[in-house]
Amino acid sequence: MRWGIRCALLFGALLLALPSGAAAFGPLGGFGAFGTGAGELLEPQRGSVSPGGSLFVAERGSNRISVFLGGGSFLRAFGKGVNAAGFGDPDVCITACQASADGQSSAGAMANPEDAAAAPDGRVYVSEGGNNRVSVFSAASGDFLFAFGKGVKPGGGNLCDAATDCQAAGTGETDSGALDRPAGLTADSARVYIGEIENNRVSVFDLDGGFLFAFGKGVNAEPGALDPDVCTTQCQQGENNIAPGVISSPEDLAVGPEGNVFVADGGDNYVAVFSAAGEYIETFGNTGPEALVEPRAIASDEAGSLWVADSAADEVKRFSATGAFLSGFSAASQPLGVAPACGGNLFVVSEDIGDSFSRVERYGEPGTPVPPCTKAPESVSVSLIPFTSPSNRIRFNRLKLNRRNGSAVLFVRVFAPGRVILKGRGVRRLRRTASRGTIVRLPVKPKVRLRHFVKRHGKGRIRVEVTFQPVGGTPRTLEKVIVLRRKR
Numbered sequence: 001m002r003w004g005i006r007c008a009l010l011f012g013a014l015l016l017a018l019p020s021g022a023a024a025f026g027p028l029g030g031f032g033a034f035g036t037g038a039g040e041l042l043e044p045q046r047g048s049v050s051p052g053g054s055l056f057v058a059e060r061g062s063n064r065i066s067v068f069l070g071g072g073s074f075l076r077a078f079g080k081g082v083n084a085a086g087f088g089d090p091d092v093c094i095t096a097c098q099a100s101a102d103g104q105s106s107a108g109a110m111a112n113p114e115d116a117a118a119a120p121d122g123r124v125y126v127s128e129g130g131n132n133r134v135s136v137f138s139a140a141s142g143d144f145l146f147a148f149g150k151g152v153k154p155g156g157g158n159l160c161d162a163a164t165d166c167q168a169a170g171t172g173e174t175d176s177g178a179l180d181r182p183a184g185l186t187a188d189s190a191r192v193y194i195g196e197i198e199n200n201r202v203s204v205f206d207l208d209g210g211f212l213f214a215f216g217k218g219v220n221a222e223p224g225a226l227d228p229d230v231c232t233t234q235c236q237q238g239e240n241n242i243a244p245g246v247i248s249s250p251e252d253l254a255v256g257p258e259g260n261v262f263v264a265d266g267g268d269n270y271v272a273v274f275s276a277a278g279e280y281i282e283t284f285g286n287t288g289p290e291a292l293v294e295p296r297a298i299a300s301d302e303a304g305s306l307w308v309a310d311s312a313a314d315e316v317k318r319f320s321a322t323g324a325f326l327s328g329f330s331a332a333s334q335p336l337g338v339a340p341a342c343g344g345n346l347f348v349v350s351e352d353i354g355d356s357f358s359r360v361e362r363y364g365e366p367g368t369p370v371p372p373c374t375k376a377p378e379s380v381s382v383s384l385i386p387f388t389s390p391s392n393r394i395r396f397n398r399l400k401l402n403r404r405n406g407s408a409v410l411f412v413r414v415f416a417p418g419r420v421i422l423k424g425r426g427v428r429r430l431r432r433t434a435s436r437g438t439i440v441r442l443p444v445k446p447k448v449r450l451r452h453f454v455k456r457h458g459k460g461r462i463r464v465e466v467t468f469q470p471v472g473g474t475p476r477t478l479e480k481v482i483v484l485r486r487k488r
């Protein structure tokens with residue numbers, strides 16, 4: 001679908017959702033396009049806005065970070081070898097850009113960057129899911145400063161820079177200071193908080209890469225530990241069950257004004273709240289008509305509200321710091337990142353690989369100043385969008401990967417009796433019957449061609465469709481991107 005049609009449909013939905021007299025919160029402008037050139041985006045993920053008003057976007061497909069001004073003008077991109085001009089800094093581009101090569105782990109290279117957190121100290125912290133480390137750059141220039149993670153320094157050591165060179169950290173590491181598939185991260189004036197997908201925990205470092213502690217259900221490996229859910233010297237993988245305090249696939253996190261840490265839990269489809277010291281407080285977003293389907297990103301704005309990108313639902317939802325649902329709106333396509341800025345601005349990063357679609361959209365009320373803001377609008381309130389809870393509701397519950405054979409099991413929750421159908425290019429079509437509202441188990445089995453591809457390359461990215469046909473009701477279909485993985 002063309003962007004103009006997408007935008008028109010989206011804006012129309014917003015207008016219909018706004019009650020009479022409410023402020024017209026909606027799209028104010030967009031930028032970016034699918035590709036690897038200057039100002040283009042390939043598999044954009046999460047990002048953040050710097051104190052100076054620039055937006056930093058992590059591009060997993062191009063292994064680089066792209067930087068835009070608040071109004072959408074492309075400023076630069078940085079990453080190993082992104083300059084296609086043939087002159088100047090090879091790792092920073094302005095007009096002639098290209099993707100950085102896959103699989104690089106040397107100093108300044110990025111492998112599958114998942115998030116870019118612009119900190120108050122003028123640094124940008126980048127989580128690398130492919131290298132199991134965090135690389136740190138200058139926000140002003142894009143110059144590489146250092147990286148940290150278990151064993152990233154050749155010859156031994158958890159810190160590396162251009163002088164020592166760098167290497168990828170190991171996979172499957174659970175020790176103190178290790179990172180296994182880091183995803184979303186955030187940085188404040190003193191700490192960097194990093195969600196680890198494979199370790200089911202949040203690891204906390206100081207701004208110079210020194211490990212402080214980690215938290216998550218059962219992460220303390222010390223025998224007889226007073227607090228089994230916080231570790232400093234002996235750490236292990238967190239639990240993956242339904243007990244309070246469990247962090248299953250922490251996709252992203254945010255720090256609120258009071259210092260609490262809000263974790264977007266992609267495995268359990270809720271937001272888990274912890275104190276600054278890692279003590280579990282509560283969860284929200286897992287019940288009611290505004291329940292989250294697949295939270296991929298979370299960020300706190302100036303007012304302390306929390307914006308959540310609910311990817312599978314194609315929605316962005318806003319909650320208070322106490323977990324109360326405030327408002328929401330439908331996104332133009334799959335939202336993967338949210339980045340609040342000054343004056344009530346909100347940037348939403350979206351992509352749809354199937355439609356070759358990548359875009360950043362700026363939202364706000366009419367008259368909202370472009371970052372960096374010279375003045376705040378009179379009101380930055382967002383009106384409530386009424387969410388309904390029809391009998392055809394379906395949401396993704398969790399995903400379990402089988403690395404031995406490259407398959408997976410997708411769990412979905414339905415809220416009425418009916419039939420559930422899974423299909424997708426390269427996977428076997430599957431039907432399951434739900435006699436009542438329950439969680440349905442859907443094995444994702446690759447066909448021969450995809451199975452051979454995953455076996456040869458170690459992973460394969462697919463998009464599946466899950467359709468729920470309730471008895472006597474209207475069917476509803478959700479899509480989900482799954483990366484099948486197999487040990488080589």
